[in-house]
Amino acid sequence: MDDKTDGRYPLLSRIDSPADLRQLPMEELPRVCAELRSFLIDSLSSHPGHFASSMGAVELTVALHYVFDTPYDRIVWDVGHQAYGHKILTGRRDRFHTNRTLGGLSGFPSPKESEYDTFMAGHASNSISAALGMAVAAQLHKDEPRRNVVAVIGDASISGGLAFEGLNNAANSRSNLLIILNDNDMSIDRNVGSLNSYLAHLTSSRRYNNMRYRVASFLRRHHLVTEKGAARIVRFTNSLKSLISKEQNIFEGLDVRYFGPFDGHDLPTIIKVLNDIKDFSGPRILHLRTVKGKGYAPAEADPASWHAPGKFDIGTGRRMGSDPSAPPKWQDVFGKTLVEIADKDERVVGVTAAMLSGTSVSMMQEKYPDRTFDVGISEGHAVTFAGGMAKDGLKPFVAIYSSFLQRAYDHMIHDVALEGLPVVLCIDRAGLVGEDGATHHGVFDLAYLRSIPGMTVAAPRDADMLRRLMYTSLSLDGPMAIRYPRGNAPAAPGTDSTPLPIGKGEKLRDGDDIAILAIGPVSADAMRAAAMAEEELGVKAAVYDMVFLKPIDTAILEEVASKGCPVITVEDGTVNGGLASAVLEWATDHGVDLHLTRMGVPDRFIPQGSPAELHHLCGFDTDGILATIKNIVVRK
Numbered sequence: 001m002d003d004k005t006d007g008r009y010p011l012l013s014r015i016d017s018p019a020d021l022r023q024l025p026m027e028e029l030p031r032v033c034a035e036l037r038s039f040l041i042d043s044l045s046s047h048p049g050h051f052a053s054s055m056g057a058v059e060l061t062v063a064l065h066y067v068f069d070t071p072y073d074r075i076v077w078d079v080g081h082q083a084y085g086h087k088i089l090t091g092r093r094d095r096f097h098t099n100r101t102l103g104g105l106s107g108f109p110s111p112k113e114s115e116y117d118t119f120m121a122g123h124a125s126n127s128i129s130a131a132l133g134m135a136v137a138a139q140l141h142k143d144e145p146r147r148n149v150v151a152v153i154g155d156a157s158i159s160g161g162l163a164f165e166g167l168n169n170a171a172n173s174r175s176n177l178l179i180i181l182n183d184n185d186m187s188i189d190r191n192v193g194s195l196n197s198y199l200a201h202l203t204s205s206r207r208y209n210n211m212r213y214r215v216a217s218f219l220r221r222h223h224l225v226t227e228k229g230a231a232r233i234v235r236f237t238n239s240l241k242s243l244i245s246k247e248q249n250i251f252e253g254l255d256v257r258y259f260g261p262f263d264g265h266d267l268p269t270i271i272k273v274l275n276d277i278k279d280f281s282g283p284r285i286l287h288l289r290t291v292k293g294k295g296y297a298p299a300e301a302d303p304a305s306w307h308a309p310g311k312f313d314i315g316t317g318r319r320m321g322s323d324p325s326a327p328p329k330w331q332d333v334f335g336k337t338l339v340e341i342a343d344k345d346e347r348v349v350g351v352t353a354a355m356l357s358g359t360s361v362s363m364m365q366e367k368y369p370d371r372t373f374d375v376g377i378s379e380g381h382a383v384t385f386a387g388g389m390a391k392d393g394l395k396p397f398v399a400i401y402s403s404f405l406q407r408a409y410d411h412m413i414h415d416v417a418l419e420g421l422p423v424v425l426c427i428d429r430a431g432l433v434g435e436d437g438a439t440h441h442g443v444f445d446l447a448y449l450r451s452i453p454g455m456t457v458a459a460p461r462d463a464d465m466l467r468r469l470m471y472t473s474l475s476l477d478g479p480m481a482i483r484y485p486r487g488n489a490p491a492a493p494g495t496d497s498t499p500l501p502i503g504k505g506e507k508l509r510d511g512d513d514i515a516i517l518a519i520g521p522v523s524a525d526a527m528r529a530a531a532m533a534e535e536e537l538g539v540k541a542a543v544y545d546m547v548f549l550k551p552i553d554t555a556i557l558e559e560v561a562s563k564g565c566p567v568i569t570v571e572d573g574t575v576n577g578g579l580a581s582a583v584l585e586w587a588t589d590h591g592v593d594l595h596l597t598r599m600g601v602p603d604r605f606i607p608q609g610s611p612a613e614l615h616h617l618c619g620f621d622t623d624g625i626l627a628t629i630k631n632i633v634v635r636k
Contacts, residue, residue: 009035018065033058037295045314052293052306054084059267061085067274071115076131078153080108080121090116100435102609122439124377125160127151135175155183160377170283171255179285184292251285260287330484333463335360337470347395353382359399383411390421401429402442416479417452424473430483431572437608443601447577449481456480457550459520463489472499503551511540515560518570519546529625566632567596575600
């Protein structure tokens with residue numbers, strides 16, 4: 001921090017680790033929270049990131065690092081949207097302006113970045129399982145002093161199936177795991193489902209839970225009851241409460257001790273409760289109610305829009321919107337086309353997993369709420385649910401981000417493809433998505449979908465082709481996957497709704513010196529590179545947009561093979577298992593000796609950065625393709 005910043009943040013500027021935080025008297029901590037919020041507002045207004053979640057978790061973050069001996073004690077964050085305050089308090093304050101940039105800090109907790117980041121975060125619902133594993137390891141290692149393990153999970157993430165698997169196992173294992181439920185009634189869009197309603201209803205028992213907590217603390221503090229005795233009293237009071245109210249706390253029903261709900265912004269209370277329960281044995285859950293966007297009025301008023309608002313003006317709360325003259329976003333082309341198709345075909349339904357606005361399924365919901373289904377953070381369920389609807393005559397369009405669809409792989413195979421059900425997987429954020437980094441890049445879908453029998457896999461190069469592929473899917477009796485990237489499409493779509501022929505690509509440019517086979521929007525880079533190669537080198541490169549990865553256009557492959565020229569494949573996905581692999585497999589099966597150069601995402605995890613930076617880093621932007629052509633010419 002510079003001198004000017006030190007003056008604005010007199011306490012925060014002195015905290016280079018949680019150990020420094022723990023040196024402060026408790027009465028100074030509310031000022032730390034205020035400075036931390038101010039720092040987040042200042043930084044994120046010009047260096048965008050996940051705003052509202054971290055603002056809502058400030059008191060919780062300060063309390064955790066104040067009470068627990070981190071990094072010896074483990075804090076496992078779920079998803080990581082709320083962990084910016086954690087990064088700032090754990091030695092990354094002066095580098096926080098590099099958050100989500102190439103060569104800078106990751107937007108999510110990453111053990112490669114800091115010893116305080118105990119486990120990778122980025123996909124929801126994994127914290128309880130990971131933290132339970134650490135708690136079991138601490139027990140088996142007989143760590144002394146006792147190592148505390150805390151899982152911090154949101155009310156949206158806890159609805160995921162993996163979270164319930166972890167809860168069930170935690171109850172059976174009796175490990176010393178503390179789960180903190182950060183309940184702000186939000187994921188990105190509003191939470192859905194009966195569990196969300198149930199959590200909201202739990203607030204009605206606050207007085208009872210607070211009284212029970214105070215009585216138990218009194219008995220333990222005065223040594224009037226042992227830990228085992230306290231546990232028996234808890235079970236007895238749970239049974240008595242259930243008998244009288246005819247209701248049962250779901251967590252207590254799983255034999256996980258429940259505390260709360262408490263006000264997640266009441267810092268003294270949070271610290272006191274954490275100190276009281278941190279050394280309890282067995283699994284327990286602390287329920288905190290928080291406000292997403294806390295401390296910044298515009299974000300409190302509209303937390304969904306302020307989940308990741310981009311740049312904004314601090315004084316007015318005005319967010320810097322996109323250029324109105326820019327082409328439409330891919331997701332909006334999908335959303336509008338889905339509504340258009342639904343107008344014409346009553347079988348069409350829309351399904352998403354807690355991403356109504358992120359996928360633009362919200363457009364379908366606005367016009368056809370009864371035919372739109374947000375199933376929450378449950379990607380596997382979304383696919384199987386769609387399979388059930390397809391089995392009985394509906395035409396589900398399932399919109400899920402590519403990296404999240406990975407979680408539903410078995411469901412795609414077992415519950416859709418095996419029966420040949422006509423489910424359309426609309427895969428948003430495919431390819432290198434940019435600033436969210438390795439956990440969110442959708443680079444594996446071409447490879448993992450191509451291996452599924454009966455699956456049709458396509459990637460449009462522009463908005464018009466996305467529209468036509470969606471119409472194409474209506475005629476299929478089996479599953480189809482359409483993958484498209486984040487951001488703006490090259491141009492607005494037309495009005496042509498003519499289906500595309502399945503398994504047919506398109507020659508975009510003729511030439512006999514080199515053949516470039518591309519799929520998706522990177523076809524435009526291939527075209528630019530080919531034009532530059534002809535102008536600079538006199539090399540005439542043919543360019544083909546394959547459109548379909550499966551079934552692949554064998555007529556194009558035969559034409560390319562007949563040329564006998566070097567071949568380049570270009571794909572915004574892993575080079576292992578995708579387009580390059582498909583071409584090489586065809587060549588091997590047909591005894592064709594192709595001199596092929598593979599271009600795409602290499603066999604490593606790619607960090608955060610802008611899409612343009614990452615395409616350049618991986619070498620398959622226009623400059624990279626041109627450089628590859630030049631290298632081939634030199635070798636010849």
